[in-house]
Structures are given as C-alpha cells and as structure tokens.
Amino acid sequence: MKIAVLGGDGFCGWGTALYLSRKGHSVAIVDNFARRLWDHELGAQTLTPIRPLTERLAVWQQLTGNVIESYVGDVTDYDFLASMVSTFEPDAIVHFAEQRSAPYSMIDRKHAVFTQVNNVVGTLNILYAIREIAPDCHLVKLGTMGEYGTPNIDIEEGYITIEHNGRKDTLPFPKQPGSFYHLSKVHDSHNIAFTCKVWGIRATDLNQGVVYGTVTDEVTMDEALINRFDYDEVFGTVLNRFCAQAALGYPLTVYGKGGQTRGFLDIRDTVRCVEIACLNPAKAGEFRVFNQFTEQFNVLELAQLVQSSGKELGLKVEIEHLPDPRVEAESHYYNAKHSSLIALGLQPHLLSNSLLDSLINIAIRYRDRIDPSQFLPTVNWRNARNDRRAENAQPEPVLARRFA
Amino acid sequence: MKIAVLGGDGFCGWGTALYLSRKGHSVAIVDNFARRLWDHELGAQTLTPIRPLTERLAVWQQLTGNVIESYVGDVTDYDFLASMVSTFEPDAIVHFAEQRSAPYSMIDRKHAVFTQVNNVVGTLNILYAIREIAPDCHLVKLGTMGEYGTPNIDIEEGYITIEHNGRKDTLPFPKQPGSFYHLSKVHDSHNIAFTCKVWGIRATDLNQGVVYGTVTDEVTMDEALINRFDYDEVFGTVLNRFCAQAALGYPLTVYGKGGQTRGFLDIRDTVRCVEIACLNPAKAGEFRVFNQFTEQFNVLELAQLVQSSGKELGLKVEIEHLPDPRVEAESHYYNAKHSSLIALGLQPHLLSNSLLDSLINIAIRYRDRIDPSQFLPTVNWRNARNDRRAENAQPEPVLARRFA
Numbered sequence: 001m002k003i004a005v006l007g008g009d010g011f012c013g014w015g016t017a018l019y020l021s022r023k024g025h026s027v028a029i030v031d032n033f034a035r036r037l038w039d040h041e042l043g044a045q046t047l048t049p050i051r052p053l054t055e056r057l058a059v060w061q062q063l064t065g066n067v068i069e070s071y072v073g074d075v076t077d078y079d080f081l082a083s084m085v086s087t088f089e090p091d092a093i094v095h096f097a098e099q100r101s102a103p104y105s106m107i108d109r110k111h112a113v114f115t116q117v118n119n120v121v122g123t124l125n126i127l128y129a130i131r132e133i134a135p136d137c138h139l140v141k142l143g144t145m146g147e148y149g150t151p152n153i154d155i156e157e158g159y160i161t162i163e164h165n166g167r168k169d170t171l172p173f174p175k176q177p178g179s180f181y182h183l184s185k186v187h188d189s190h191n192i193a194f195t196c197k198v199w200g201i202r203a204t205d206l207n208q209g210v211v212y213g214t215v216t217d218e219v220t221m222d223e224a225l226i227n228r229f230d231y232d233e234v235f236g237t238v239l240n241r242f243c244a245q246a247a248l249g250y251p252l253t254v255y256g257k258g259g260q261t262r263g264f265l266d267i268r269d270t271v272r273c274v275e276i277a278c279l280n281p282a283k284a285g286e287f288r289v290f291n292q293f294t295e296q297f298n299v300l301e302l303a304q305l306v307q308s309s310g311k312e313l314g315l316k317v318e319i320e321h322l323p324d325p326r327v328e329a330e331s332h333y334y335n336a337k338h339s340s341l342i343a344l345g346l347q348p349h350l351l352s353n354s355l356l357d358s359l360i361n362i363a364i365r366y367r368d369r370i371d372p373s374q375f376l377p378t379v380n381w382r383n384a385r386n387d388r389r390a391e392n393a394q395p396e397p398v399l400a401r402r403f404a
Numbered sequence: 405m406k407i408a409v410l411g412g413d414g415f416c417g418w419g420t421a422l423y424l425s426r427k428g429h430s431v432a433i434v435d436n437f438a439r440r441l442w443d444h445e446l447g448a449q450t451l452t453p454i455r456p457l458t459e460r461l462a463v464w465q466q467l468t469g470n471v472i473e474s475y476v477g478d479v480t481d482y483d484f485l486a487s488m489v490s491t492f493e494p495d496a497i498v499h500f501a502e503q504r505s506a507p508y509s510m511i512d513r514k515h516a517v518f519t520q521v522n523n524v525v526g527t528l529n530i531l532y533a534i535r536e537i538a539p540d541c542h543l544v545k546l547g548t549m550g551e552y553g554t555p556n557i558d559i560e561e562g563y564i565t566i567e568h569n570g571r572k573d574t575l576p577f578p579k580q581p582g583s584f585y586h587l588s589k590v591h592d593s594h595n596i597a598f599t600c601k602v603w604g605i606r607a608t609d610l611n612q613g614v615v616y617g618t619v620t621d622e623v624t625m626d627e628a629l630i631n632r633f634d635y636d637e638v639f640g641t642v643l644n645r646f647c648a649q650a651a652l653g654y655p656l657t658v659y660g661k662g663g664q665t666r667g668f669l670d671i672r673d674t675v676r677c678v679e680i681a682c683l684n685p686a687k688a689g690e691f692r693v694f695n696q697f698t699e700q701f702n703v704l705e706l707a708q709l710v711q712s713s714g715k716e717l718g719l720k721v722e723i724e725h726l727p728d729p730r731v732e733a734e735s736h737y738y739n740a741k742h743s744s745l746i747a748l749g750l751q752p753h754l755l756s757n758s759l760l761d762s763l764i765n766i767a768i769r770y771r772d773r774i775d776p777s778q779f780l781p782t783v784n785w786r787n788a789r790n791d792r793r794a795e796n797a798q799p800e801p802v803l804a805r806r807f808a
Contacts, residue, residue: 078513109482109532113525120524120591121517124584128513131788152573153566162557162566162578167737169556171578174566175594180528183598187524187591190579194587198731198785327602333571381602384535 003278004088006030006075006126007096008068009053011228012142012211012270016094018218018225019271020278021066028069028088029053030081030097035228038104038235041397042388044374047229047244047366048214059224075122078129085133092138092278093130097122098184102146102326103234103379105181107386107397112180114397119184120191127195138281139192139203140274145263145293145336147186147207149176150329155336158205158289178328179381189289196287203286204277208270209263209293212239212351213359216268227267229362232374239264239302240359241375246310246317247363248370255377256324258300259331263293263338266349276344291338294348298331309356313364325377407682408492410434410479410530411500412472413457415632416546416615416674420498422622422629423675424682425470432473432492433457434485434501439632439639442508445801446792448636448778451648451770452618455628463628479526482533489533489541496542496682497534501526502592506550506583506730507638507783511790511801516584518801523588524595531599542685543607544678545596548589549667549697549740551611553580554733559740562609562693582732583785593693600691607690608681612674613667613697616643616755617763620672631671633766636778643668643706644763645779650714650721651767652774659781660728662704663735667697667742670753680748695742698752702735713760717768729781 003020007013008029021027031053039045050056057068069088073080075097085093098119099105105115123141130137148155151174161170172193175186195201214229230236231244242252265273273292282288297305303319310317324330342348349355363370379386407424411417412433425431435457443449454460461472473492477484479501489497502523503509509519527545534541552559555578565574576597579590599605618633634640635648646656669677677696686692701709707723714721728734746752753759767774783790 109528112532113528116524116528116591116595117521120520124513124517124520128516128788151575153568153571153575160566160568160578162564164557164564167557171555171557172580174564174575174578176576177594177598180595180598183591183594186594187520187587190581190587190590191520191584194581194584199788384532384603 001091001278002026002089003092003094004028004030004084004090005094005096007098009033010035010096011230012267013096014227015216015219015267016271016274017068018060019216020275021060021068022064022218023275028071028090030071030073030075030084032072032074042232042234044232044234044371045369047231047363047369048226049369050226050228051224055224059222063221075125076118078125081125082129082133085129089134090137092140092281093126094140094274095123095126096142099181101235102179102181105179106379106381107388108384111397115181116184116187120187123188124191127192127201130201131195131199138278139201140277141188141192141203141205143189143205143207144182144185145207145209145291146182147175147177147189148173149178150332150334151176152333157291157337157340178326193287196285200285202282202284203288204282205287205289206273206277206292207289209265210237211265211267211270212237213267213355214362215358216271231370233377234379238299242303242306243359243363244370245375246306246315246360247367248372249316250372250375251318251320252303252306253375254299254303254319254321255326256321256330258303258321259298260328261296261298261332261334263291263296263336264351265293266355268349269294269346273341273346276341276346280344290340291336292341293338295350296334296336305356309353310360313357313360322377325380327381405495405682406430406493407496407498408432408434408488408494409498409500411502413437414439414500415634416671417500418631419620419623419671420675420678421472422464423620424679425464425472426468426622427679432475432494434475434477434479434488436476436478442639446636446638448638448775449773451633451635451767451773452630453773454630454632459628463626467625479529480522482529485529486533486537489537493538494541496544496685497530498544498678499527499530500546503585505639506585509583509585510783510785511792512788515801519585520588520591524591527592528595531596531605534605535599535603542682543596543605544681545592545607545609547593547609547611548586549611549613549695550586551579551581551590551593552577553582554736554738555580556737561695561741561744582730597691600689604689606686606688607692608686609691609693610677610681610696611693613669614641615669615671615674616641617671617759618766619762620675635774637781638783642703646707646710647763647767648774649779650710650719650764651771652776653720654776654779655722655724656707656710657779658703658707658723658725659730660725660734662707662725663702664732665700665702665736665738667695667740668699668701668755669697670759672753673698673750677745677750680745680750684748694744695740696745697742699754700738700740709760713757714764717761717764726781729784731785
C-alpha cells in the first residue's frame with residue numbers, strides 16, 4: 001500500500017514509518033519538525049541522540065534498498081498538504097502530526113490555543129484533502145484513551161449502546177478529557193465522525209494508550225536510525241521517565257497516590273496496530289474506533305516494577321510521591337475494552353522484566369545526556385500561567401505566531 | 405448585576421442587552437461587528453433596517469436614561485478581551501460572540517476552519533480571562549440544541565445517567581452535531597466543562613433551540629432600536645425565512661420531507677432565559693446545562709402554520725419541498741427535555757397565530773428590502789466547496805486571514 005505517515009519524524013511516527021517500509025509498503029513521511037523545535041523551546045532533548053531526517057532516510061535506503069519519500073511542511077498549510085496528497089496519492093494517511101503533550105498544552109493560554117488550533121486545523125485540512133483529492137483514502141488517526149477520562153463504567157471502543165426511558169440507541173461514548181491537548185483529540189474525533197457521515201470518508205480512530213519503549217526491529221538496525229526516548233516532564237511518557245530516573249539514581253516521581261490507572265502499550269505494538277488498521281480499512285462512511293493498548297497499570301504499579309527491575313540491575317531506586325500537578329482522580333475504577341485490534345491479529349508485547357531491563361540499560365547507556373532538572377513537574381493544571389523558566393521571558397509556543 | 409454581552413450587536417445579543425438594561429442591570433456590549441461584515445460578504449441584509457451601534461445606544465440612553473457601555477473589539481484578541489474584563493468587572497459574561505450559521509460553516513474549507521478557530525479560540529480566551537482576572541464571574545454561554553443531534557432516545561439537559569455492565573455513572577450526553585458550526589459548539593462545551601473542573605469556573609451552557617421573531621418590548625420603543633430579521637438561506641432561521649417568503653408570494657422552501665424536528669423559542673424567551681441564568685448563577689466549578697427552547701415542531705408543521713396564517717392575511721402561500729441540502733434525518737424520533745429554565749421561572753411565549761401574523765406583517769412592511777435570490781439553498785453539505793457566487797472569485801470568510 002501507499003501510506004503517508006504524517007508526523008513521521010516523531011516518536012511513534014518514525015518507528016511506524018520504518019516498520020511499514022520494511023513490510024513492503026510504499027511510505028512517505030510528512031513532517032515540519034515541530035517536535036524537534038519544541039525540544040529547543042523547552043530546553044529538553046531526547047535521551048537518545050537522533051539524527052536529522054535526511055540522514056535517517058539515507059541510511060535506511062542504504063541498509064534496505066527501500067526509499068521513504070519525505071515531504072517537509074505543515075499540515076495546517078492546506079496548499080502544502082493538498083500538493084502532497086496529489087503527488088503521493090496515498091491509499092492510507094496515518095496522522096500522528098499533532099501536538100501530543102498534555103503538559104505542553106497546559107503551560108499557558110498561548111500553548112492551549114496553539115495546541116487546539118494546530119491539531120483541529122491540521123485534521124480538518126486532512127479531511128478536506130481526502131474529500132477533494134483522494135476520496136477513497138483511508139484516514140488512520142491517532143486519538144488517545146484520554147478522550148474517555150475515567151468514567152465509573154466500563155469504557156467501550158468508541159460507542160456505547162444506551163437504553164433510556166424504554167428506548168435504545170448506540171451513541172458516541174461520552175468524553176471527559178483531562179487537558180487542553182486531550183480536548184483537541186476529542187474535537188478531532190467529532191469532526192472526523194461528521195465527515196464520515198456527510199462525505200463518506202473512511203476513518204479509523206486509534207485511541208492509543210500511553211506508549212513505552214523506543215526499540216523496534218528496524219530502529220536497531222543502525223545507530224543512525226535510533227528513535228526518540230523522551231523522559232522530560234512535558235513530553236516524556238511515564239515509564240520512560242521512570243527508567244531515566246532509575247538510571248541516574250533519582251527517585252521515581254509518582255504524582256499523588258499513583259492510583260491513576262491507564263492503558264499502556266509497547267511501541268512495537270503501536271507500529272503493528274497502525275499496519276493492522278491500514279490493511280483492514282474502514283468502510284466508506286465508517287468512523288471506526290479502536291482502543292489501542294494492551295495492558296492496564298496504575299502509575300504506582302509501574303514505579304514498583306521499575307524499582308524491582310532496577311534493583312536486579314544493582315540500582316538503588318526510591319519512589320517519591322509528589323503532589324499531583326494534574327487535576328485527576330488519584331484512584332478510580334478503570335476497565336477499558338481493547339479487543340478489536342486483537343481480533344484483527346495483534347499479538348501484544350506485554351510488559352516484562354526483560355523489556356524493563358532493556359529500557360533501563362538504554363537509559364544507563366545515555367545517562368550523560370540526562371538533565372535531571374527535566375524530571376520534576378513544572379506545569380500545574382490549576383494555574384493559568386506556568387512560568388517554567390521564570391528567569392527568561394515566557395517563550396511563545398514555537399509555531400504559534402501563525403494563530404496569534 | 406454587571407453583565408457583559410459579547411456579540412451584543414447581533415440578533416439575540418441586541419435584544420438581550422436592551423432587556424437586561426431595562427431590568428436595571430449594568431450592561432456592556434462587546435462586539436466587533438463581524439455579523440454586519442458577513443452580510444456584506446454574502447450580499448445579504450437583514451429585512452429590518454438596523455442602525456449603527458453608536459446610534460442604537462444613543463437613542464436607548466435618550467429614551468431610558470440607561471447607559472449601555474460599548475467595547476469594540478474581537479474576543480479572539482486576548483489583550484482586548486482581558487482589558488474589557490479588567491475595566492468593566494462583569495459579574496456575568498453572556499457569550500453570543502460566535503459565528504452561528506451552520507451553512508456559513510459548510511461553504512468551504514476556509515469557512516469551516518474560520519468558524520471552528522474563531523469560536524473555539526474566543527471561548528478559550530474568555531475562560532482564561534475569567535480565570536486570570538475575574539474568577540468569580542459567571543459564564544453564560546450560548547450553545548445549541550444541535551449539539552445533541554437526533555438520537556433515538558430522549559435528550560436530557562447536558563448529562564445522562566448510564567447503567568452499563570452493572571455499574572452506573574452520570575456522564576456528558578453524547579454529542580452528534582450536524583455541521584462544522586454545531587461541532588464548534590460541542591468543542592466549546594467540552595473546553596468549558598474542563599475549566600469548570602480544573603479552575604472552578606462557574607458556567608451555564610444554554611443549549612438554545614431555533615429562535616424566531618424579532619420583537620421584544622424594548623426594540624419596539626423606537627425605530628432606531630429595531631432588531632435584525634434574517635431570512636436568507638445562510639443566516640436566516642427557518643420560521644423567519646418562511647414569513648419573508650410568504651410576504652413576497654414565494655413558496656416556502658421545506659428541505660426534504662420536512663420531518664426534521666427541532667426545539668424552537670421566541671426571542672422574548674431568549675432574553676428572559678439569559679436573565680434567569682444570570683440571576684441564578686452556577687456554583688463555582690459547576691458546568692450547568694440548560695436546554696433553552698419552549699416547543700418542538702417539525703419543519704413541515706411550521707410551514708403549514710405560516711401557510712395558514714398567510715391565508716388569513718390574504719396571501720397565497722405554497723409549500724415547496726426541495727432536496728435537502730443538509731445531511732440529516734428527514735424524519736426521526738425527537739424528545740428533548742427542557743424543564744430547568746421553567747423551574748427557574750420562565751413563562752414561555754408559545755407560537756401563536758397572532759405572533760405569526762405579526763411576523764408576516766413585519767415582512768410585508770419591509771418587503772421592498774427582500775432579495776428572493778437569498779431564499780434558495782446554495783450550500784450543500786455534501787460538497788467540500790460551494791461556490792455561492794461563481795461569477796466572482798470565491799471570497800474568503802471575512803476576518804479569516806488571521807487564521808490562514
């Protein structure tokens with residue numbers, strides 16, 4: 001298949017692009033390098049030393065003979081996006097090209113506005129480009145399990161059948177997102193569902209859990225192909241951050257009680273889930289929702305797993321409970337369905353001691369690159385302004401001026 | 405109370421501002437005159453000859469002695485908005501300042517993007533201004549009954565209690581909006597609910613039905629106070645359009661079968677509902693939702709009522725069924741609750757023959773201003789581009805360049 005991976009230079013996107021290329025698909029990466037810019041804005045960097053995209057793609061071609069095309073630009077620029085769709089003629093568009101950090105969206109008003117405008121307009125543009133140029137193209141959109149929040153009932157995959165006053169209907173599952181970022185994904189979901197209905201767009205919304213890991217079979221083929229590994233409080237996902245903290249002998253920072261339960265998955269399952277969605281496209285007019293995770297953990301359980309693995313590696317690992325900078329339930333019911341991707345053939349990589357060892361060892365290998373000042377939360381949901389770097393003027397979100 | 409009416413120069417906003425002023429509240433109108441600009445863009449105009457805001461306000465002061473302050477600017481401009489909140493110090497902000505036409509949002513991509521960015525960013529700015537400057541200020545936000553769509557179960561007021569697999573929770577009512585405009589209101593609702601939770605904002609979402617009429621006690625005090633009366637296919641609401649068509653002897657244009665059932669209300673109830681919400685503020689942290697309409701009709705029933713009233717006035721009124729330019733169910737179950745505002749004291753003005761007579765007579769009085777080319781639908785939901793004025797270059801949505 002011809003698959004365009006929007007945001008293909010990012011964490012999930014890069015792993016996905018290489019995986020799809022190795023599996024024989026014709027892949028194009030579309031990226032504006034926003035993710036690299038945000039590192040500069042935040043003064044953070046990936047634990048792993050990633051290479052520029054041109055170098056990554058040249059090495060991939062040398063190693064495999066496979067060419068991954070590259071389109072450099074911004075999906076909020078419709079002329080650019082439409083030109084890419086006309087030229088590449090994708091069968092599927094995999095859309096990772098959004099601002100994906102909850103804390104980033106909560107820094108202040110400008111970051112909230114940037115996140116929502118960037119994400120909503122990008123997705124609207126993709127929907128229009130499909131409608132106008134490639135009506136049969138399948139949109140595979142990365143959503144988030146965070147769209148559902150933590151209701152006191154089982155979470156279904158996108159829809160729920162409700163009986164009420166003697167009548168019945170199957171309706172979109174109610175959404176209770178917990179940050180301006182998560183809200184942007186809910187906005188996207190509603191916009192996509194509408195265009196499936198009015199234009200017959202075929203779309204799959206992958207409500208992804210929290211991704212951990214960095215290694216896929218492809219990125220280990222050469223040092224130049226190494227993937228991101230974010231451990232900072234803004235873009236780092238929790239398990240990766242814990243491993244970096246363990247490697248440096250810093251306490252694992254659990255927010256509040258740590259009873260926050262979420263769905264998690266290995267990045268090797270992310271890339272496979274995306275392929276499964278592409279190979280089994282939604283029907284014309286169908287807005288299909290898959291919950292994309294493999295296991296549920298609460299944050300304290302993860303910390304304890306890292307603590308245990310770290311001890312076996314000879315590390316002294318403490319767990320520290322910090323006041324929760326987020327507004328969220330610190331313990332709650334959580335039971336989310338996730339059978340659709342399994343039914344289509346996903347074979348999960350469950351979290352194991354060996355995977356944790358490997359993650360901690362990666363963190364140890366690159367420990368000189370770890371900046372422990374990036375561990376502690378500086379963005380508090382309760383504040384309208386979080387002056388992360390009070391010594392400087394508060395920076396604008398990179399790329400925000402377009403919407404100011 | 406001190407009440408800021410955002411969008412106070414528009415149809416609902418103007419009637420509301422005068423009503424609140426006469427009831428003794430201290431009122432400020434905040435407006436950027438976008439609604440007047442969209443008339444120029446579309447080549448349409450209100451049936452009634454409205455005056456510039458400065459003249460309206462001067463006459464109001466002469467007649468009543470009441471001063472309504474005016475702040476001219478755009479709520480998507482945070483500096484302007486924050487300055488208004490700091491200066492006026494409102495107890496309540498009534499937010500009508502959005503692009504409110506479904507067809508306008510469906511013209512093409514630029515109009516869709518403009519509508520969503522304008523509405524979402526304006527509301528985000530208001531939430532931040534309240535949080536940062538006036539944390540106790542009550543947001544009274546105009547939503548729409550269209551957020552719910554037409555589910556096959558009873559529509560509750562904002563929330564529904566769901567029993568599922570032996571557990572129970574009260575969750576946001578599922579949303580199925582039917583245009584990019586209606587989607588923007590759903591996005592707003594989710595954003596507001598979130599800020600109530602994390603910042604303790606007090607907010608009331610008035611999910612308003614389709615408004616008809618133009619006359620309130622205040623706007624009839626002087627010709628200079630006359631309110632808008634929109635009959636065009638883009639901004640006109642259906643009953644007002646039918647009255648204009650009847651006055652000119654044009655057939656009433658019913659889309660499809662006409663079985664589309666919606667909630668309706670008289671503009672005299674709009675203004676009263678807003679006051680009721682202001683006088684009974686939501687609690688700190690409460691996201692309260694009222695369904696703001698008084699009666700349900702389907703479109704064909706309304707056409708038949710106008711036909712019947714028109715005949716008594718000696719008009720020959722035909723009904724014509726056009727292919728539905730919207731994607732919507734042409735007949736469906738519809739039963740929406742609307743008891744909260746009644747419980748707080750609303751005494752509805754139900755649709756009557758005398759009201760219909762009065763509306764048709766207004767249309768007859770200003771019949772020379774009616775442009776029948778504005779009656780027929782030119783925006784089809786199924787198209788990604790509706791070239792309303794093909795002889796010209798497709799105009800950009802007015803004010804859109806800020807987000808291009």
